Structures are given as structure tokens and as C-alpha cells.
Amino acid sequence: MTTSTMTTQPDPRRWWALAALGTSMLVLGFDLTILNVALPAMGRQLGAGTGQMQWIVDAYIVVFAAAMLPAGLLGDRFGRRRLLVAGLTVFLAASLLGGLAGDAGWVIAARALMGLGAALVTPLALSVIPSLFQDEKERTKAVGIITASVAGGMPLGPLLGGWLLDHFWWGSVFLVNVPLAALGILVCLTLLPESRDESAPHVDALSAVLSVTGLGALVFGIIEGPARGWSDPYVVGTLAASPVLLAALVLRERRVERPMLDLNLLSRPTFARHAFTATLITLVLAGLLFVLPQYLQAVLGVDAFGTGLRLLPLMAGLLVAARASGPAAARFGSRPVISAGLVVLAFAAFLGARTEVGDGYGPTATWLTITGFGVGFAMVPAMDGALAALPATHAGSGSGLLMTVRQTGAAIGIAALGSLLSGTYTARLVTDGLPAAAAEAAGDSVIAAHAVAARMHSAQLAASADAAFVDGMTQVLFVCGCAALAAALTTALLPAGSRRQAPETEAAEEAGRAEEGPGPGSVRSAHGS
Numbered sequence: 001m002t003t004s005t006m007t008t009q010p011d012p013r014r015w016w017a018l019a020a021l022g023t024s025m026l027v028l029g030f031d032l033t034i035l036n037v038a039l040p041a042m043g044r045q046l047g048a049g050t051g052q053m054q055w056i057v058d059a060y061i062v063v064f065a066a067a068m069l070p071a072g073l074l075g076d077r078f079g080r081r082r083l084l085v086a087g088l089t090v091f092l093a094a095s096l097l098g099g100l101a102g103d104a105g106w107v108i109a110a111r112a113l114m115g116l117g118a119a120l121v122t123p124l125a126l127s128v129i130p131s132l133f134q135d136e137k138e139r140t141k142a143v144g145i146i147t148a149s150v151a152g153g154m155p156l157g158p159l160l161g162g163w164l165l166d167h168f169w170w171g172s173v174f175l176v177n178v179p180l181a182a183l184g185i186l187v188c189l190t191l192l193p194e195s196r197d198e199s200a201p202h203v204d205a206l207s208a209v210l211s212v213t214g215l216g217a218l219v220f221g222i223i224e225g226p227a228r229g230w231s232d233p234y235v236v237g238t239l240a241a242s243p244v245l246l247a248a249l250v251l252r253e254r255r256v257e258r259p260m261l262d263l264n265l266l267s268r269p270t271f272a273r274h275a276f277t278a279t280l281i282t283l284v285l286a287g288l289l290f291v292l293p294q295y296l297q298a299v300l301g302v303d304a305f306g307t308g309l310r311l312l313p314l315m316a317g318l319l320v321a322a323r324a325s326g327p328a329a330a331r332f333g334s335r336p337v338i339s340a341g342l343v344v345l346a347f348a349a350f351l352g353a354r355t356e357v358g359d360g361y362g363p364t365a366t367w368l369t370i371t372g373f374g375v376g377f378a379m380v381p382a383m384d385g386a387l388a389a390l391p392a393t394h395a396g397s398g399s400g401l402l403m404t405v406r407q408t409g410a411a412i413g414i415a416a417l418g419s420l421l422s423g424t425y426t427a428r429l430v431t432d433g434l435p436a437a438a439a440e441a442a443g444d445s446v447i448a449a450h451a452v453a454a455r456m457h458s459a460q461l462a463a464s465a466d467a468a469f470v471d472g473m474t475q476v477l478f479v480c481g482c483a484a485l486a487a488a489l490t491t492a493l494l495p496a497g498s499r500r501q502a503p504e505t506e507a508a509e510e511a512g513r514a515e516e517g518p519g520p521g522s523v524r525s526a527h528g529s
Contacts, residue, residue, distance in 0.1 A: 013191045014132040014133060014138075016187070016191045017128075017132055017187070017188075017191045017192045018129075018132065018133075018142050018145060018146075019187075020183075020184055020187035020188055020191060020192065021125045021128070021146060021149075021188075021192075022145050022146060022149040023149075023180065023183065023184055023187075024084075024088060024121055024125060024180075024181075024184040024188075025121075025122070025125055025146055025149040025150045025153070026149040026150070026153040026156070027091075027153065027177055027180045027181065027184070028091075028118045028121060028122060028150065028153065029149060029150040029153020029156070029157070030153035030156045030157035030160060030161075031060065031114065031118070031153075031157065031177065034157035034158065034160060034161040034173050035056060035057055035111075035157075035161065035173060038161050038164075038165055038170050038173045038304070039053050039056065039057070042056065042104075042107070042170045045169075045170060046102075046103055046104045046107065052104040052105075052108065053104075055108050055111075055223075056104065056107055056108055056111055057111075057290075057414070058219065058223055058411065058414065058415070059108045059109075059111040059112040059115065060111040060112065060114055060115040060118070061115065061219075061286075061407060061410055061411040061414065062112075062115065062215065062216050062219050062220075062411055063112045063113075063115030063116050063119065063212075064115035064116075064118045064119050064122075064407050064411075065119075065215055065219075065404055065407035065408040065410070065411050066119075066211055066212040066214075066215040066216055066404075067115070067116055067119035067120075067208075067211075067212065068119045068122060068123050068401075068403050068404040068407065070207075070208045070211070071083065071087070071119045071120045071122075071123055071124070074120075075120075075123065075124040079194050080124045080128050080194070081128070081188055081189075081192045081194045082194065083120050083124050084120070084121055084124045084125065084128075084188050084192070085185050085188050085189060086120055087116075087117045087118070087119070087120025087121040087124070088117065088121060088181045088184045088185045088188070089117070089181075089185060090113065090114075090116055090117035090120065091114055091117030091118060091121065091177065091181050092117075092177065092178055092181035092182060092185070093113070093117075094110050094111075094113035094114040094116075094117055095110070095114060095174045095175065095177035095178050095181065096174075096175070096178060097109070097110040097113065097174075098110030098111065098114065098171070098174035099171035099172070099173075099174035099175035099178075100171065101171075110174070114177075122150075122403045122407075123402070123403045123404075125146060126143075126146060126387060126402070126403065128192065129142050129143060129146070129387070130387070137326075137330070139384070139388075140326045140329075140330070140380075140384050141326060143380065143383055143384040143387060144322050144323065144325065144326050144380045144384070148318065148319055148322040148323075148376070148380075156308070156315065157289075157308070158289075158293050158304070158307050158308035158311055159305070159307075159308025159309055159311065159312065160173075160176065160308065161173045161304065161308065162303065162304030162305030162306065162307055162308040162309075163304075163305050163308070164176060165304045165305075166303070166304060166305050204252070204256065206252065207249060207252055207253060210245050210246070210248055210249035210252065211249055213241075213245050214241075214242050214243075214245035214246035214248075214249055215242075215246075215408055215411075217238040217239070217241045217242040217245060218238070218239070218242035218246075218412070219411045219412065219415050220234075220238045221235050221236075221238040221239035221242065222239075222412065222415035222416055222419060223414075223415045223418070223419070224238075225239075225419055265390065265398050265401060266401075268389055270385060270386075270389040271386050271389035271390065271398075271402075273385075273491065274334075274338075274381075274382045274383070274385040274386035274389065275382075275386050275401075275402050275405055275406075276487070276490075277338055277342070277378060277379075277382040277487060277491060278379060278382045278383050278386060278402070278406050279405045279406050279408070279409035280409065280483060280484070280487045281342075281345070281375055281378055281379050281382070281484075282406045282407070282409045282410050282413070283409035283410060283412060283413035283483070284345065284349070284413065284480045284483060284484060285371075285375055285410075285413075286409070286410035286411075286413040286414050287413040287414060287416075287417030287418070287476060287480060288371070288476075288477075288480065289311075290413075290414045290417065290418055291417065291418075291421055291473050291476055292311065292364075292368075293307050293311075294445070294446060294447065294469070295364075295469065295470070295473055296310055296311075296361075296364075297447065298445075298446040298447045298449075298450055298465070298466070298469065299357065299446065299466045299469060299470060300360070300361060302361075310361060310364070310365070311368065313365045313368040313369040313372065314368040314369070314371055314372045315372060316369065316372060317368070317369045317370065317371065317372020317373040317375075317376065318372035318373075318375055318376045319372075319376070320372075320373070320376065321341070321372065321373045321374075321375070321376025321377045321380075322376040322379075322380050323376075324376075324377070325337060325341070325376055325377045325379075325380040325381055326380065326381075326384075328377070328381075329380075329381040329384075334381040334382070334384075334385050335491060335492070336492075337377055337378075337381050338377070338378045338381050338382055338491050339488045339491045339492040340377060340378075340488075341373075341374050341375070341376070341377030341378030341379070342374065342378050342484050342485070342487050342488035342491065343374075343484075343485065343488045344370060344373050344374035344377065344378075345371060345374030345375060345378060345480075345481075345484040346374075346481045346482075346484035346485040346488060347370065347374070347481075348367045348368075348370035348371040348373075348374055348481075349367075349371070349477045349478070349480040349481030349484060350477070350478065350481040351363075351366070351367040351370065352364070352367040352368075352371075352474070352477040353474045353475075353477040353478040353481060354474070355470060355473065355474055355477075356470065357463075357466050357467055357470050374484070383402075386402050387402070417476045417479065417480070420472065420475055420476055420479065421469075421472040421473060421475070421476050422472070423472075424468070424471055424472035424475050425443075425445075425446065425465075425468045425469050425471070425472045426443050426468075427468075428464075428467065428468035428471050428472070429442065429443060429449065429464055429465060429468040430460075430461075430464040430468075431443065431461070431464075434452075434456075434458075434461070438452050438456065442461060442465065446465045446466070446468070446469040449461060449462070449464075449465035450462055450465060453465065
């Protein structure tokens with residue numbers, strides 16, 4: 001039997017509880033990007049090399065993505081509120097460790113531990129929404145708030161990080177999490193009702209290890225390829241090992257009655273379609289937010305706080321579209337709204353791909369605003385549709401699966417798009433006549449090239465670095481635009497499902513599925529697609 005706090009009467013505390021969840025997700029969102037503006041200062045003060053700085057960012061994302069599947073199951077089994085509080089506690093402790101760390105190795109360890117805490121929080125924050133909001137309109141609004149909190153936190157990260165760096169030392173970007181996580185713990189304990197699924201399966205240790213190592217090997221290979229070389233034994237070995245480990249995970253999961261990786265959920269067309277859309281949007285957005293701070297700081301010469309400020313048009317467009325997407329999907333259906341949002345996102349990326357070195361900030365602000373509109377209109381109905389397609393008894397594991405593929409997309413987006421940027425920058429940078437050590441340092445990054453140019457009083461090197469970086473950035477944006485356009489066409493052309501059925505009919509069908517076992521395509525989207 002499944003025990004839950006779901007009742008026929010709405011919980012009067014639900015909006016306060018949602019505010020607590022939204023605050024927690026906002027913190028997790030800006031922690032995906034807050035270090036981007038702090039990396040130069042951390043590299044100088046900690047003596048961190050380029051590879052270490054990459055892993056300071058990516059350790060969080062890799063662990064975050066890899067640990068969410070078992071986290072969702074643990075919440076189903078032992079209590080979602082309990083695991084939420086545990087995750088926030090881990091996140092708080094890891095933030096303390098990061099803020100007090102004295103070398104890059106400890107910072108990387110702290111970021112990985114923060115990723116574990118975030119993995120406990122993220123799927124469970126989504127899985128408690130159906131128990132808090134049984135009304136479809138309220139649930140859609142709640143999903144929009146949670147989605148906007150995460151996505152809105154990403155551009156807020158550089159803004160907050162820049163302000164902190166202007167007033168304090170680099171460790172403040174970690175310590176700012178402590179009071180916010182503590183507030184989240186307090187509010188979850190006092191306002192959030194407990195819910196669980198006692199029939200949820202045990203977390204299989206071997207499956208968890210295969211999930212973590214398989215995803216970790218994939219991201220490691222993509223990140224390290226440009227720096228080490230694609231023929232490097234470590235890169236070749238990890239990229240070869242990743243599909244083997246993930247295939248072993250799939251084979252093992254197929255043999256258990258209640259798997260951690262529920263492939264039946266992936267075989268549901270509605271869930272799979274919306275999950276794919278949300279993952280692609282996350283990939284594009286994560287890649288853009290990795291590239292843009294470097295462009296604003298190095299090429300346009302903006303400081304850390306100014307960088308965050310100039311990312312605000314993205315958040316503004318996102319928040320407006322997130323608010324409007326629910327009513328639009330309710331009126332027109334999720335499919336046309338998602339497709340239109342993806343087309344808008346593609347248009348914004350293609351517009352950004354026309355950027356030239358001397359353009360200034362005005363064109364960037366324009367396409368950033370349009371990007372926010374595209375992300376908001378596509379992401380919210382996609383997330384709501386995926387969650388609505390989950391059986392009630394699989395809320396935790398299903399939302400964990402959804403967030404796992406999304407964050408895997410973020411990690412791969414940063415790794416792959418960052419590799420494209422790095423490879424193009426290195427190929428286009430002109431270092432003729434420079435000493436070997438200076439040329440090697442300038443090839444590390446556009447920020448390093450400007451530092452070398454300042455020491456050598458070489459305006460030619462600075463101009464070459466700017467041109468090479470903009471070439472790489474425009475290639476990244478062009479790829480993002482093509483991916484968004486392909487997703488829009490896929491969404492528009494795939495066979496449509498039926499509209500959402502009446503609650504009574506769905507309840508009867510859900511009961512039938514409980515007796516017959518899950519089957520693909522048996523649950524429809526919240527808005528029909």
C-alpha cells in the first residue's frame with residue numbers, strides 16, 4: 001500500500017510550502033552558475049590550473065546528475081520531506097566546507113558534496129507538488145514557479161557572485177548558501193507535509209555505482225578531450241567505458257521488478273517527448289550561461305557584478321514567459337506552445353550567432369531577452385507535461401529520472417559546447433612571435449590571453465584573442481539554434497496524443513494499471529500534446 005498526505009481538501013499551507021521549495025530551488029539554480037564570475041579570482045588565489053577550474057564548476061553538475069535517480073527512490077521510500085531536509089543539510093555543510101577551503105582540491109570536493117545535496121533536493125521538490133496541489137491549474141502554476149526558480153537562479157548566480165566578489169573574498173560565494181539553506185530546512189520542517197510510497201524499491205548499490213560512473217566517465221571524457229587531446233588514453237578510456245557502464249545499468253535494471261531506472265516511464269511517449277524537450281532546453285541554457293560571462297568580462301571588459309547585471313534580460317524574458325505559458329498551454333495545448341517557444345529560442349540563438357567583436361552590449365541584450373521568452377514558453381509546459389504523465393506511485397523516481405536527464409543535458413552542454421568554444425578559440429588565436437610559455441598561457445582562455453597581452457603590451461594579441469573567442473561563441477550559438485529548431489520540428493511533427501481525460505476516468509485507468517502493470521503511453525500530458 002502507498003501512504004501519502006494527499007487529501008481531498010487543499011492544504012492551507014501549500015503556498016507557503018511552495019515558497020520554501022522555490023527558495024531552495026533558487027539557491028540550487030544560482031549555484032549552477034555563481035562560480036563562473038568567481039573563477040578568475042579563485043584561480044589566482046588558490047593557484048588553480050585550467051583543468052582544476054573546469055572541475056570546480058563541473059564536479060557539482062556531474063554528481064548532481066548522477067545521484068538524482070537513487071535520491072528520488074530514497075524519498076519515495078523513506079519520506080520526501082525527510083530527504084529534502086537531509087539534502088539541504090548536506091548542501092549547507094558542503095557550502096561551509098567550500099567557503100573555508102584552502103586549496104583547489106578541497107573546493108572541488110566541496111562542490112561535489114554540494115551536488116549530492118542538490119541531487120537529494122531537486123527531484124523531491126518536484127515530487128511533492130502533486131500532493132500539495134491536486135487542482136490542475138494550481139499544479140501548473142506551482143510547476144511554473146519551481147521551473148522559474150531554478151532557471152531564474154542561473155542568471156542570478158553571476159549577478160550575486162559579482163556583487164559578493166566586489167565586497168568580500170571568493171569564499172563568500174559559498175557561504176551565502178548557508179543562511180538560505182538553513183531557512184529552507186526550517187520552513188520544510190514546519191510547513192511541508194510528509195509523503196512517501198512504502199512500496200518503492202530499495203536502492204540497488206550496484207545500479208547506483210553504474211549510474212554515477214557511467215555518467216561521470218562520459219562528462220569527464222568530453223571535458224578533458226580538448227585539453228588532453230582526443231587520443232589521450234584517459235579520454236579514450238573514459239569515453240569507451242561510459243556506454244559500457246550505462247548499458248550494464250540498463251541490463252541490470254531490466255531484470256528487477258521495481259527498477260531505479262524505470263524504462264517503462266521512458267517508453268511513455270508523452271513523458272519521453274516532454275523530457276527530451278526539457279533536456280535540450282537545459283543543455284542550451286547551461287551552455288550559453290557558461291560562454292556568456294567570459295564574453296562579457298573578457299571581450300566587452302565588464303566587471304563581475306556588471307556581468308551578472310547584463311544577464312538580467314534573460315531572466316526578465318524567462319519570468320514573463322513562464323507566467324504566460326500556463327494560460328497559453330491551457331488554451332492552445334502544450335504542443336504548439338512548446339514548438340513556438342523552441343522556434344523563438346532558435347531565432348534568438350541565430351541572432352546571437354551574428355555577433356561581431358565591435359557590436360557592444362545592445363545586440364546581446366536583445367537576443368538574451370528573446371532567449372528568455374523562448375525558454376519560458378517551452379520549458380514550463382514541457383516540465384508540467386512530463387510530471388503529469390507520471391503515475392502517482394512513481395512521483396519521486398519519475399521526477400528523479402526527469403531531473404537526471406535534464407542535468408545530464410546540462411553537464412554535456414557545458415562540456416560539449418565548452419569544448420567547441422575552446423577548440424575554435426585555440427585554432428583561431430594568432431600567437432606568432434610570442435615566447436612559447438606566453439603562447440601556451442594565452443591559448444588557455446581569452447581571460448589568460450588578455451593577462452598576457454597586458455604584461456607584454458600587445459594590443460595585437462588582445463585583438464586576436466577577442467576575435468578568436470567571438471568566433472567560437474558564434475559557432476556555439478549556431479549549434480544551439482540548430483538544436484532548438486530540430487526539437488521544434490520534432491515536437492510539431494510527432495503524432496499527437498489525446499487531450500487529458502476527466503479525473504474520474506484517469507483514476508479508474510490508474511487503478512487498472514496498478515493491477516495490470518505499467519505500459520507505455522498510458523498516461524497523458526497535463527495539457528495534451
